[in-house]
Amino acid sequence: MTGSHTLAETEARVENRLSHMQLDFEAMAVMSNLFRAASAVRNHFERNVLAPSGLSWTAFVVLWVTWIWEPAETREIAGEAGISKATLTGVLSTLEKRGLAMRSRSADDGRLVLVTLTPEGEKLMADLFPKFNKQEVEVVAPIATGQRVALADMLRAITAKLDG
Amino acid sequence: MTGSHTLAETEARVENRLSHMQLDFEAMAVMSNLFRAASAVRNHFERNVLAPSGLSWTAFVVLWVTWIWEPAETREIAGEAGISKATLTGVLSTLEKRGLAMRSRSADDGRLVLVTLTPEGEKLMADLFPKFNKQEVEVVAPIATGQRVALADMLRAITAKLDG
DNA sequence: TCGAGATTGTTTGGATACGAACAATATAGA
DNA sequence: TCTATATTGTTCGTATCCAAACAATCTCGA
Incomplete structure (x- = not known):
């Protein structure tokens, strides 16, 4: 997943290649491992938990946020999911096409769009999230x-x- | 960046919404904060360090891996960068078009493609990476x-x- | 009431992202 | 030598992903 090199191998090479540069290698190691971990975990979840349902990572996060905050405003979802509102527009269209989520105009503020899960979306999350959490437990086990x-x-x- | 809700607010809502479901909330919190942190840091770097050079996050990571392992095999770069080889093909084409990296066939193995930085690419990384590391130090400061x-x-x- | 400014979701254009299918090359055993 | 198998990078189709421009809507002061 992380390539043919060991983590230790890579860090040694970096140290060696950049040792003349007056850098904070400790900070570098923290950041580097943060992204490696996030990427490895995300790939793991996509392949082992999400793929069977045909969901992308982002689609799942959007469903999850909606599930928690329903009815959720799109600006809210985009913020919580860490994606731009432009991206959310596309993801929501995909989710609507698949019958998992629904858009509706806010009665209070004509600019706002409210998002809710369809019954099918509810059922999917109720089934999927426990599996997701089981994998979270697995991933955290080494700590x-x-x-x-x-x-x-x-x-x-x-x-x-x-x-x- | 993370939305209009506080982190504590969100976690409380999650606990409240899912408390009946027999889940490991500690593992959930670790994973949730892992992705939040990775996303927030990535956005921060994209906007404050990379955007002025017109580089995407992935383009930067690919340049960085190439910089460290030069000459680097594409399978190596894809692995280290945590992206698929299909994605790498596109990113490398972009980097070549911008004159920052170069492809060349391996003499030993006709299947392999070797990647090196152009002088312009070298100069960019030598200038950019210290700035990048300075921000890494900033980000890690709260720890x-x-x-x-x-x-x-x-x-x-x-x-x-x-x-x- | 009315109009300037702010806010929101969508569109646009271009880059990233992946799995699957593909052609080219290498490797192994018969 | 030949041939089945494996490996590699690219292509294809489709789904994200973002900044910037945009139209619709709201707010607030005059």
């Missing part, structure tokens, strides 16, 4: 029980700094 | 100095489990 909260906190701190 | 290695290690452990 010592006592450290998972600390890991979540550190990641939250990074997000908070940038979103603040 | 206590003594915990950064632990954070990198935990992320590495997650990746290792999935790539193993």
Whole structure:
């Protein structure tokens, strides 16, 4: 998934190739491993949990956010899902075409579009999310029980700094 | 960036909405924050570091891997960058069109394509990467100095489990 | 009431993203 | 030498993905 090189191999090569450059290698390692982990986990979920349902990662996240906040405003969904509103327009059209989500105009504010799940969408999420969570447990398994909260906190701190 | 809701707000809502479902909320929080952090950091880098050079995130990662492993085989780059070989074909074409990277056939193995940076590509990376690393330092700043290695290690452990 | 400015979702154009099918090349065994 | 099998990068079709431009709608002050 991450290529033919070991992680240690890659980091050693980076250190060697850039050692003359006055860089913070510790910060580099944190960021590098953040993206590797996110990418590996995402690929894992796409192939093992989402693919059987024909859902892309983003489509699933959009369904999930809608599930939690229903009825959800599109600006809300885009923010929570970390995608642009332009992207959301396309994803929502796909989800509507598949009969999993529905758009409706807000009565209060004619500019807003509200999104809800169809019964079929509800059923899919009720079936899919427990499977998803089972895999989350698997993925987190290598982290010592006592450290998972600390890991979540550190990641939250990074997000908070940038979103603040 | 992450939407109009606070992280705490969202997690509370999730807990409330799904509390009847027998889920591992700790694992969920770790995964959720992993993707939030990765997404927030990526957006931050795209807008503040990469956009001025007209580079996409993936284009930058491909340049970076090439920079480190030059001459790099495409399968190697795709693996390290976490993208499919089909995607890499397109990105490499873009980079060639912009005069930042070059393809060449391997003499040893006619199937392989080797990638190197052009002088212009070299110059761009030599200029860009220190700026990139400066932002990496900023992003990691909220993490206590003594915990950064632990954070990198935990992320590495997650990746290792999935790539193993 | 009315009009300038802000906000929202969509469209547009171009780049990224993947799986599957493909042609070219290499490798192994008979 | 020959041939079945494997590997590699590209092509194809379709779905994201984003910034910028856009039309519709709201807000707020004069």
